[in-house]
Amino acid sequence: EAALEAVMQEMHRIDRTMSPHRADSELSRINRDAGTRPVRLSDEMFDLLARAIDFSRWSDGAFDISYAAVGQLYDYRGGTGPDDAVRERARAAVGWQHLILDPERRTLRFGLPGMRIDLGGFAKGHAVDNAVAILRERGIEHASVAAGGDSHLMGDRRGRPWTLAIRDPRREGEVVALLPLENVAVSTSGDYERYFIGGDGRRHHHLLDPRTGESPRTVRSVTVIASDGLTTEALSKTVFVLGVPRGLRLIDSLPGVDAVVVDAE
Numbered sequence: 001e002a003a004l005e006a007v008m009q010e011m012h013r014i015d016r017t018m019s020p021h022r023a024d025s026e027l028s029r030i031n032r033d034a035g036t037r038p039v040r041l042s043d044e045m046f047d048l049l050a051r052a053i054d055f056s057r058w059s060d061g062a063f064d065i066s067y068a069a070v071g072q073l074y075d076y077r078g079g080t081g082p083d084d085a086v087r088e089r090a091r092a093a094v095g096w097q098h099l100i101l102d103p104e105r106r107t108l109r110f111g112l113p114g115m116r117i118d119l120g121g122f123a124k125g126h127a128v129d130n131a132v133a134i135l136r137e138r139g140i141e142h143a144s145v146a147a148g149g150d151s152h153l154m155g156d157r158r159g160r161p162w163t164l165a166i167r168d169p170r171r172e173g174e175v176v177a178l179l180p181l182e183n184v185a186v187s188t189s190g191d192y193e194r195y196f197i198g199g200d201g202r203r204h205h206h207l208l209d210p211r212t213g214e215s216p217r218t219v220r221s222v223t224v225i226a227s228d229g230l231t232t233e234a235l236s237k238t239v240f241v242l243g244v245p246r247g248l249r250l251i252d253s254l255p256g257v258d259a260v261v262v263d264a265e
Contacts, residue, residue, distance in 0.1 A: 038107035056096035064210035068118035079196035125233030
């Protein structure tokens with residue numbers, strides 16, 4: 001129970017730091033001030049942003065935390081999104097190359113007017129990684145930690161592998177695969193999590209292509225398996241945006257990484 005409590009406290013701490021919905025979070029302070037001056041970062045935030053920029057660089061912008069300038073225009077509960085003109089204006093504020101990270105001063109400044117960042121594609125994987133570290137420090141060898149679509153499966157389940165189900169993106173309660181897993185992190189990104197059907201009859205979901213500001217439609221879900229949650233969460237978003245041929249080429253180029261993709265066919 002003490003271990004469970006320690007994990008939950010860590011989850012709450014990360015939420016207080018990285019939530020875009022809390023006015024007093026470090027992330028909100030960055031979005032409020034980095035457009036006008038360099039903002040001093042905690043070591044944790046600096047390291048996360050440096051990793052995010054690395055992912056952007058080698059994914060050729062398919063992963064980009066500055067997508068938030070467009071992402072904030074969508075209301076998935078209300079079923080509304082920007083028109084083409086508004087989206088294009090916001091897209092001018094998207095571009096990871098304009099996130100000016102100063103390693104000496106440990107600061108971030110936005111290089112474009114209207115820039116924002118969002119760690120929704122990253123922070124849960126980080127939280128799961130930290131939770132696993134807390135459990136290991138306490139001598140726990142077998143556990144399952146989950147935060148939304150991100151999990152880490154420590155050890156095994158009473159001598160047998162943990163079983164992870166990949167849900168059918170269109171048939172609720174149905175699964176497309178069962179994976180026996182041990183000692184891995186797993187992240188799933190799907191177009192069924194937060195979405196609305198627009199007046200154009202198309203599905204507008206929360207996994208946006210930073211380069212277009214729109215929802216990719218060639219893929220329905222991506223599950224990535226690797227050693228840590230930061231990598232799996234970033235890669236699941238990246239492969240979703242890149243699509244099947246380019247996404248799987250990327251996965252095949254990375255040692256110790258696997259993926260299951262459900263495409264639109």
